[in-house]
Amino acid sequence: MIRILLPLIGLALLTVLPNYISDYGLGLLIGAATYVTLASAWALFSGQTHYISLATVAFYGTGAYTVAVLNEALPYPAVLACAALIGGAMALVVGLSTLRLQGVYFVIFSFGLAELTRQLITWYEVNVTGTLGRYIFLDITTRQIYWQMLALGAATLALTAWINRSRLGLALRVIGDDETVAAHSGINLARTKLIAFVLSAMILTLAGAITSPRYVYVEPAIVFNPTVSFLTVIMALLGGANRLWGPALGAVPLFLAFEYLSSNFPDTYPIFLGLLFIGVVFLVPNGLLAKLETLTARKAPQTKEART
Amino acid sequence: MSFLSIKGAVKQFGGLRAVDGVSFTLKKGEIVGLLGPNGSGKTTLINLVSGALPATAGEIRLNGQRLTGLRRDRIARAGVARTFQLVRILPSLSLIENVKITAVFGHNAHWGRAAERVAREALEMVGLSDRAEAQAGDLTYIDQKRLELARALAAEPEILLLDEWLAGLNPTELSEGIDLIRKLHQGGLTILMVEHIIDAVRALCPRVVVMNSGQLIADEATDAALSDPSVITAYLGGEVDA
Numbered sequence A: 001m002i003r004i005l006l007p008l009i010g011l012a013l014l015t016v017l018p019n020y021i022s023d024y025g026l027g028l029l030i031g032a033a034t035y036v037t038l039a040s041a042w043a044l045f046s047g048q049t050h051y052i053s054l055a056t057v058a059f060y061g062t063g064a065y066t067v068a069v070l071n072e073a074l075p076y077p078a079v080l081a082c083a084a085l086i087g088g089a090m091a092l093v094v095g096l097s098t099l100r101l102q103g104v105y106f107v108i109f110s111f112g113l114a115e116l117t118r119q120l121i122t123w124y125e126v127n128v129t130g131t132l133g134r135y136i137f138l139d140i141t142t143r144q145i146y147w148q149m150l151a152l153g154a155a156t157l158a159l160t161a162w163i164n165r166s167r168l169g170l171a172l173r174v175i176g177d178d179e180t181v182a183a184h185s186g187i188n189l190a191r192t193k194l195i196a197f198v199l200s201a202m203i204l205t206l207a208g209a210i211t212s213p214r215y216v217y218v219e220p221a222i223v224f225n226p227t228v229s230f231l232t233v234i235m236a237l238l239g240g241a242n243r244l245w246g247p248a249l250g251a252v253p254l255f256l257a258f259e260y261l262s263s264n265f266p267d268t269y270p271i272f273l274g275l276l277f278i279g280v281v282f283l284v285p286n287g288l289l290a291k292l293e294t295l296t297a298r299k300a301p302q303t304k305e306a307r308t
Numbered sequence B: 001m002s003f004l005s006i007k008g009a010v011k012q013f014g015g016l017r018a019v020d021g022v023s024f025t026l027k028k029g030e031i032v033g034l035l036g037p038n039g040s041g042k043t044t045l046i047n048l049v050s051g052a053l054p055a056t057a058g059e060i061r062l063n064g065q066r067l068t069g070l071r072r073d074r075i076a077r078a079g080v081a082r083t084f085q086l087v088r089i090l091p092s093l094s095l096i097e098n099v100k101i102t103a104v105f106g107h108n109a110h111w112g113r114a115a116e117r118v119a120r121e122a123l124e125m126v127g128l129s130d131r132a133e134a135q136a137g138d139l140t141y142i143d144q145k146r147l148e149l150a151r152a153l154a155a156e157p158e159i160l161l162l163d164e165w166l167a168g169l170n171p172t173e174l175s176e177g178i179d180l181i182r183k184l185h186q187g188g189l190t191i192l193m194v195e196h197i198i199d200a201v202r203a204l205c206p207r208v209v210v211m212n213s214g215q216l217i218a219d220e221a222t223d224a225a226l227s228d229p230s231v232i233t234a235y236l237g238g239e240v241d242a
Helices: A002-020 A023-049 A057-070 A076-098 A106-131 A141-164 A167-177 A180-183 A187-216 A227-239 A246-264 A268-282 A288-299 A300-305 B042-051 B072-078 B095-107 B113-126 B141-154 B171-186 B198-204 B222-226 B227-234
Strands: B004-015 B016-027 B033-034 B057-062 B078-081 B160-161 B190-195 B207-212 B215-221
Touching: A002 A023, A002 A141, A023 A057, A023 A141, A023 A167, A023 A246, A057 A076, A057 A106, A057 A141, A057 A227, A076 A106, A076 A167, A076 B095, A106 B222, A141 A167, A141 A187, A141 B207, A167 A180, A167 A187, A167 B095, A180 A187, A180 B072, A180 B198, A246 A268, A246 A288, A246 B141, A246 B160, A268 B198, A288 B095, A288 B190, A300 B160, A300 B215, B004 B190, B016 B042, B016 B190, B033 B042, B033 B198, B042 B072, B042 B078, B042 B160, B042 B190, B057 B222, B072 B078, B072 B095, B072 B141, B078 B141, B095 B113, B113 B141, B141 B160, B141 B171, B198 B222, B207 B227, B215 B222, B215 B227
Parallel strands: B016 B215, B033 B190, B033 B207, B078 B160, B160 B190
Antiparallel strands: B004 B016, B004 B057, B207 B215
């Protein structure tokens, strides 16, 4: 009961929070909500299966571009629906052809996918439409963007919680441990991975679509910035990618830290990014939540039994 | 009536025929040993039946249903369960979860209470039920083997393929293991077991099939096979080698 009640109270508080903070604070809040959503959606697929995807920005950027292209042609809800469908279709095609790649090959492929998408859109804009940049003028307030992102983040967490209890979640965890055992136990590998990959991609694309009005001016180099993919991975890993709340826990402090660093040390901040990446991998390879559990278990050995 | 039928199974790896036209059948409820020297193609044959490898030629049927050409997960759902020569457990899952997956995704596709019950019964059968919530990664080797067997049992399979499941056990564990397999056989389970430990084969299997260089060289009663000159030659080498 408390596990449902507490998040709901938190969500209610976050919903009314814009009434009490400055515009700058609201901007930070949107950024944090965006990264909580991105990291949680990323972990929905990559956290359980251990397929580390660097394609986050391929979907995020596609979402932003969908809004840039369609915002004058269609009503806003229809634009969002289109973005989700395009992201899902893209993931379906990509997933069908590549989810048999394992380990480092998948990582490299997913990184390549983001670059490919960026180059394709650039080529299309230059050669077909003749303009590289696009403007997004939508009648949406900053608060509305925040509420939309908050809703998407909450929906992502709810979806993850539901999947974790379902057959799909169990199948994903088995795949993460050993695909051979998974297949010989009767799990349809391709379908299981594809469902999770497509769901994750649809959320990532929607997140890009929802934040896009904040950019006002959109071009491929801006919305397909690979740093978004890297940040998402570090955030999810820091908190614990295979836990429900892990990615959110990692996303909030890291987003704030990067905001601070990038505004105060604009030239040197990638160095901190690199250091942090190394630090996370060495110090908390399983995430903060798992670390916390082992620490408390060591202090009081009986808690582990109590938990199980 | 044959329950598992293997007809002219061939597996070609480049120039090597690892399985070369093997045919035999198993009756329902039968327990048969699959023998042969190292590299004779036993594990490859198990892999053909379970779908880990696609057969180059031939046909394998279970209870009339054609298995050749099906994906691994489809074959598992058709009722084929297996263990692995090198034990494979899921280290980050608990024991009960390790076992539950075949109950959930396997032959009978249970969920909720039913899956839980089937998994508990399988753990009970191999003697691990008191540690159901422990992490599988913390288990000793013999317990990992037990866990793997429990996972195969929770599928409630039509046929169980054991790939040297008794290998690497000490004498006490071995006799426990033999008793366990005997109990499964007496419960009506059809079992095909690759095994090098001849005492275990004698104790468990009234009939054996013997492979050498990918071919079937004997399919007869265990005592007859173990005194068959061609089998002895295959194991100990021919006169030229000796």
